Amino acid sequence: VFCSNEKDEYVILVSFDGFRYDYTDRFELPYFDYIEEWGVKAKSLKPIFPSFTFPNHYAIATGCYANKHKILGNQFKNELGEYSYKDKNSVQDAKWYGAEPIWVTAEKNNIITATYFWVGSEAPIGGLYPTYYKNYESGINPYKKVDQAIDWLEYPVSSRPKLVCLYFNEPDHAGHVYGANSLQVNEEIKASNDILGYLLKSISKLDIFDKINIVIVSDHGMADVGKERIINIDDFNIPGIVDGEGPLMSVKLDSNINFKIDDLAIPNVSIVSSANNDILNYHNPIYDFLLIADEGWMMYRNNHLKAYNNNLPVKGMHGYSSDYMNMHAIFYAYGPSFRAGYKIDTFELIDIYPLICSILQIKPYNDIDGSLDVFKTILK
CATH class of the missing domain: 3.30.1360.180 (Gyrase A; domain 2)
Known part of the structure; x- marks a missing residue:
């Protein structure tokens, strides 16, 4: 599977934070439905423990559980000291991050990468950053992130990223503040669909459109609390x-x-x-x-x-055992590497790293927990 890069394909990895596996069942969502029809959908995506944002985004990036990738929570103490998502010094310090994230694996293989907010991408892990990355700040218009991704993909081929990672903080925030079954979460589900639609329409205008694979995930679900x-x-x-x-x-x-x-x-x-x-x-x-x-x-x-x-x-929370279905996330994929109209069963989000390595035709890091096996029926 991992050979010289003959396919010349691209990957856009999109995460909608806290988008529970069953949220797409609530409404007609034309862009999610389009990808389900013309690409691949999983029943659900199982997070690692603990089912928090930072451990799971870094698990998606590395293909590893927390005992290997070392990010044990959004904030935690361990033998290295105290890490907090709110503290720029720890977020940007490579000592905290174990394993090897996908952008580092790609950059080592001379593949240009770009991230618009992804856990770990602000730190020089193994001495490497993504070629293009943004330091986290809240309140960025989601459409601005899509525009930046498109801008990167319009660069001349010598400076164009083959992997672009995009992070959106909803519907997680609404789920915490108002609860998983709230009107506000429903609005954010629809807003996520609109963002996805804008991304699909924008990439359809690119010369390289037929070479772009989109992988849409979330990091965990949401449960109501009282x-x-x-x-x-x-x-x-x-x-x-x-x-x-x-x-x-x-x-x-x-x-x-x-x-x-x-x-x-x-x-x-x-x-x-x-x-x-x-x-x-x-x-x-x-x-x-x-x-x-x-x-x-x-x-x-x-x-x-x-x-x-x-x-x-709060009215909604996650972080519970990954065995609870309400903690499960979404997985959709579409593009030249994927068959059309395929459904697969629940799988673990640590499998996404080897999937992206396969599409980019690069050898994965030598010590991952994830596997490509689950994708055999859906990859062309």
């Missing part, structure tokens, strides 16, 4: 440091305590090992165990609950 499903972790007197809030918390036990996971039982919470967890493919050695809430439940400390006035700061 104040009747709040767990106050301080009620359980855990002897140690408890970090985090919401669906996932991390516990570092006091050193003089002889305490085992079996000693603790919290209703609606799973308690699992934090280090070398092969089931979750998760590794954070500075904590002893993780608290993972059941879908729709939220965990807080007393100080959080006081700050939130015993209410919830």
Whole structure:
């Protein structure tokens, strides 16, 4: 599959943050429907654990679970210190990022790449950036991102990217603020369809249109939460440091305590090992165990609950086990590498990295978790 670049094809990778697998069932969405008819659609796309934005966008980029790619959350502490999506210094520091993202693999193979916001693309991972990239800023008009992608694809061939990654922050934001079943999320679903339509119309005018593959994904889904499903972790007197809030918390036990996971039982919470967890493919050695809430439940400390006035700061949340269907995302693909009108079953988003390597005809990084096997029926 990985040979000299005879196909000369392009990939546009598009992510709509928090676009749940079943959102496209709510309405007629002509551009998603067009791709379903003339390309490929998956039943759903299964995120890695934890089902947060940063770990999953970086899993899409690398084909690896969090224990290999090292981005354990949107914000987290580990043996390297403290990482936060809000902190430019950590976001742009390559020490945090394990494995090898697709733009680095491509650039190593002399393929030009471009990203308009993608987790990891602001850091010199392996000493390399995408040839063209943007530092994250909120509030950018989504149509401006599409225009920039088209502009890049109109560059002379010697400076034109073969891989363009585009990130859109809706419908995730609306899902958090208003809930997964809200009118506001429905509006953002329609807006995502409009953005996709604008992208399709724009690329159809390019000379290289018949060489462009579009891969449309999201990073996770969304579940409704409510104040009747709040767990106050301080009620359980855990002897140690408890970090985090919401669906996932991390516990570092006091050193003089002889305490085992079996000693603790919290209703609606799973308690699992934090280090070398092969089931979750998760590794954070500075904590002893993780608290993972059941879908729709939220965990807080007393100080959080006081700050939130015993209410919830959000109406929708993700980060729960990837086994819940409400955490699942979308996958659509269209272009010369894909057969038309094909459906495939649920697969894991770590498989997207080898898919893009295959289309670009480059050898994948040597230690990935993803596989090309799921795509055998849908690739030409």
